[in-house]
Amino acid sequence: MAARRSTKVHAAVLLFTAMLLLAAGPNWEAMVKSSWSHADVVLPTACLLLCVLLVTLPRAPHSTARNTSTLLPSSAPAVVFLSNYPCWVKGLVPKLQLVTSRLLVVSNKTELQEFCKEVGCDFMLFPLCSDSLSFARICKEDATYRSQVEAVYAALRDWAPDFLVAAGFHVLPPHAVTIPGQAALNFHPSKLPLYRGGLPFQAQILRGETRLECCVHVMTDIIDDAQDVLARGVEISLEGKTTQQLFEEVGQLFPELVLEAIETIQQRKTRRAEAAEPSVVGQGDLPHSFGVKAETWIDETGEKKRSNAGVLSRVRIEWEEDSAVDIERACRAFTVQGFKGLFTDYEAAPCRMTHCALLPELAPRAPRAPGTVLWANGGRCAVATKDGRAVLLTLDAEATAEVVVGGKFESVTLVSTWLQKPFTDRVKGRKRFE
Numbered sequence: 001m002a003a004r005r006s007t008k009v010h011a012a013v014l015l016f017t018a019m020l021l022l023a024a025g026p027n028w029e030a031m032v033k034s035s036w037s038h039a040d041v042v043l044p045t046a047c048l049l050l051c052v053l054l055v056t057l058p059r060a061p062h063s064t065a066r067n068t069s070t071l072l073p074s075s076a077p078a079v080v081f082l083s084n085y086p087c088w089v090k091g092l093v094p095k096l097q098l099v100t101s102r103l104l105v106v107s108n109k110t111e112l113q114e115f116c117k118e119v120g121c122d123f124m125l126f127p128l129c130s131d132s133l134s135f136a137r138i139c140k141e142d143a144t145y146r147s148q149v150e151a152v153y154a155a156l157r158d159w160a161p162d163f164l165v166a167a168g169f170h171v172l173p174p175h176a177v178t179i180p181g182q183a184a185l186n187f188h189p190s191k192l193p194l195y196r197g198g199l200p201f202q203a204q205i206l207r208g209e210t211r212l213e214c215c216v217h218v219m220t221d222i223i224d225d226a227q228d229v230l231a232r233g234v235e236i237s238l239e240g241k242t243t244q245q246l247f248e249e250v251g252q253l254f255p256e257l258v259l260e261a262i263e264t265i266q267q268r269k270t271r272r273a274e275a276a277e278p279s280v281v282g283q284g285d286l287p288h289s290f291g292v293k294a295e296t297w298i299d300e301t302g303e304k305k306r307s308n309a310g311v312l313s314r315v316r317i318e319w320e321e322d323s324a325v326d327i328e329r330a331c332r333a334f335t336v337q338g339f340k341g342l343f344t345d346y347e348a349a350p351c352r353m354t355h356c357a358l359l360p361e362l363a364p365r366a367p368r369a370p371g372t373v374l375w376a377n378g379g380r381c382a383v384a385t386k387d388g389r390a391v392l393l394t395l396d397a398e399a400t401a402e403v404v405v406g407g408k409f410e411s412v413t414l415v416s417t418w419l420q421k422p423f424t425d426r427v428k429g430r431k432r433f434e
Helices: 002-023 028-034 036-056 086-097 111-119 132-141 143-159 200-206 243-253 255-268 324-333 415-419
Strands: 078-082 102-107 122-125 163-167 183-188 211-218 229-237 294-298 304-308 343-346 349-359 373-377 380-384 390-395
Touching: 078 086, 078 143, 086 102, 086 111, 086 163, 086 243, 086 255, 102 111, 102 143, 111 122, 122 143, 132 143, 163 255, 183 255, 200 243, 200 324, 211 243, 211 255, 229 243, 229 255, 243 255, 324 349, 324 390
Parallel strands: 078 102, 078 163, 102 122, 163 183
Antiparallel strands: 183 211, 211 229, 294 304, 343 349, 349 390, 373 380, 380 390
16 A cells, blocks of 8 residues: 555656646746746756655665565475585575574584674584595494484474575485475585585586586485486586685575575475475486595405595596696696695605696607606796696695706605595506596
């Protein structure tokens, strides 16, 4: 009713202004010159009314604002958001607060407790895992840690959420996926079923993908199950970007996908168990993003052997196998906060690469063995690669040995030693992530 009254008032003001301007007549300029008796009243009054009309006209809402009036049913949902990436938490929480009745953030990052307090949502600290990529194995082997984790799951069940949303969190066991009343959702930065696993940014950079598409799907007991993808989008370029840059860019864009997924579930008007039968999605030989993917065999002595064909097999430069492009991609893929990064050895000591740039092909008359230093200046050096090109490497400031022209990089240190993660070594000659 108030909106209709406002419209009628503005229409009346507009009509009255038009009448005043008509009253001034077609020769209003001459009228102004000849006499103020009429013009000094009519024209200023008309201008004043036009200003009032423009100032008081109701403004349309911003075109990019989400219409939340159709998002929620009569009662707003209670949501648990699980993430160990502070930049993603800070990007999504303000959006979730607009559409939830209760919101709880679960994370192993203690600094998020103060953030949640400031914005007015609940926080629960998740037990810190010594190796996030081996979360399931550690829960199985470490009884103390497992009991701490199970205590959190019990508390979440008591909290009784409608939705559980995970983004950059551990792989949840089946009994945790059933905690929410409506659905457990997971944000994954790939076009599922492609690149299932814990290192999707790294895997896509390593394989030379040019664009990345994200999605939100319903969680099941299958890791990154693509049977029920609720929302797709947030397509961004991978060209020249590091994993750290992708984390930050995606963190600003993915909240809308999460809201869309929640809306989709609510509009189904049925519980998860009553939903339509999903179509079968193949997830076999597609490219993956698992950090460790075991390849096993029996050698000639009858002993069982194991080699890693997962993403982490690419953390070490293999000078006899890697092209210049391979090394440049690997450097970008493993440049991310909290990770040790791409490495090789110089004078029997491991050293980390902080940046890599491609250089032109070497002159045919001056071929060099892969790993040979062609130029060096402080912490930067040009190194020959197996394909006749060279890469310009920037070494970590903690590198102990001085790199000199004619010296040679040779990868000797094991990946498991460098990362302090078991089962990450790849046996020479066996399959490697590619």
